[in-house]
Amino acid sequence: MSDSTSSQEQSENRSGKTRQMLGMKGASTGETSVWKIRLQLMKPITWIPLIWGVVCGAASSGDFHWQVEDVVKVVTCMLLSGPLMAGYTQTLNDFYDREIDAINEPYRPIPSGAITVPQVITQILILLGGGLALAYGLDQWGGNAYPKITIITLLGTFLAYIYSAPPLKLKQNGWFGNYALGASYIALPWWAGHSLFGDLNWIIIVLTLIYSFAGLGIAVVNDFKSVEGDRTLGLKSLPVMFGVGGAAWISVLMIDIFQLGIAGYLISIQENLYATILVLLVIPQITFQDMYFLRSPLENDVKYQASAQPFLVLGMLVTGLALGHSGI
Incomplete structure (x- = not known):
């Protein structure tokens, strides 16, 4: 039992140091x-x-x-x-x-x-x-x-x-x-x-600024880890203003709606294949939002990000390739 406990403590210590190095939540202290x-x-x-x-x-x-x-x-x-x-x-x-x-x-x-x-x-x-x-x-x-x-x-x-x-x-x-x-x-x-x-050009500038509203949704996810301190210091983060549940819905709606809006624009410039791929990449994000984030934002924020964000960033690349292909 003691060997198992010691091994678990060592594993947790290594995990804490890794998280500390990367700047993630749940890090350990003691780095010199x-x-x-x-x-x-x-x-x-x-x-x-x-x-x-x-x-x-x-x-x-x-x-x-x-x-x-x-x-x-x-x-x-x-x-x-x-x-x-x-x-x-x-x-x-x-x-x-x-x-x-x-x-x-x-x-x-x-x-x-x-x-x-x-x-x-x-x-x-x-x-x-x-x-x-x-x-x-x-x-x-x-x-x-x-x-x-x-x-x-x-x-x-x-x-x-x-x-x-x-x-x-x-x-x-x-x-x-x-x-x-x-x-x-x-x-x-x-x-x-x-x-x-x-x-x-201005088309690229405007489109990426629109895409950044999806980034706003991602940024909200990071606010859940600090809701206690934000409330104490009077910072008006969305979880503080709308509550944990309300902010979670704002986050996922911003992420999904603006990606789908970009897909609609790609259809309007005849980049239908890229638009279809982008929509297909939004679907698993919605799935993970329902599985993890909306059910328990405070506990599942990291798990949700790890599961869903790869699909979001792939969608960004699909959009970039579509714009390059269109010659805009």
């Missing part, structure tokens, strides 16, 4: 390596949708080709959108959220005392400087007549700041904050990837 702590601040788990957004943008340009230079361009833009800019955003958010994290997630690096505030500020500046420098380099590499990717990066920098920092602190409002988050995870990296290979 400053580099691992810095990585935890950057929340690598959040890089994935931005990296994927770059791929979708490259696909929607219609000018990406499977050759070494184009692949390296995309990978470099992934580095910009994921580790650098998402890392900057998450570190900045942790800096301004250190009080609420002391309630919701006391194992986070700043409230746990694992890293000092001056060290956090240094990390923010290094990630921001590296991101802007890489964005300018990508503009030069892509031969852009004006620095589109640098402008997009500056927009993302500003959006990240007003999302986390007073006096605006958009995250205090569930609607504005979650939409800003959704746009940051869908529209901005999509624009960057598209700008590497094609002209970023």
Whole structure:
């Protein structure tokens, strides 16, 4: 019995350390390596949708080709959108959220005392400087007549700041904050990837901003883990404003309706096959919403995300390929 208990404790400890490193809920404390702590601040788990957004943008340009230079361009833009800019955003958010994290997630690096505030500020500046420098380099590499990717990066920098920092602190409002988050995870990296290979036109901009309303629904899912602290500090997240059940319905409706709306647009431009695939990818999302999320949002938020979000991100790529194929 003791050996079994010890083995279980070791397994839970490893799981906690992994979750800590990725920046997930339910992490353990006790990490001492400053580099691992810095990585935890950057929340690598959040890089994935931005990296994927770059791929979708490259696909929607219609000018990406499977050759070494184009692949390296995309990978470099992934580095910009994921580790650098998402890392900057998450570190900045942790800096301004250190009080609420002391309630919701006391194992986070700043409230746990694992890293000092001056060290956090240094990390923010290094990630921001590296991101802007890489964005300018990508503009030069892509031969852009004006620095589109640098402008997009500056927009993302500003959006990240007003999302986390007073006096605006958009995250205090569930609607504005979650939409800003959704746009940051869908529209901005999509624009960057598209700008590497094609002209970023208003149709792409508007469509991705519409798609970002589905991202708002995804962002709401992340609010359930902090509802107690949000309520204590007076933050108007959707679970606080509408209750857990009401916010869960808002989340799934935003996710489903706006994906189906994009499918309708694809039909309108004669991309029927891609529209059909997108609709088919929405169906399993609805299934997992019913199985997990709507029945118990607080307990099943992580399980739901792991089950349903792969279908959402595949739908994004289908949309990118459709737009690239249509020549828009």
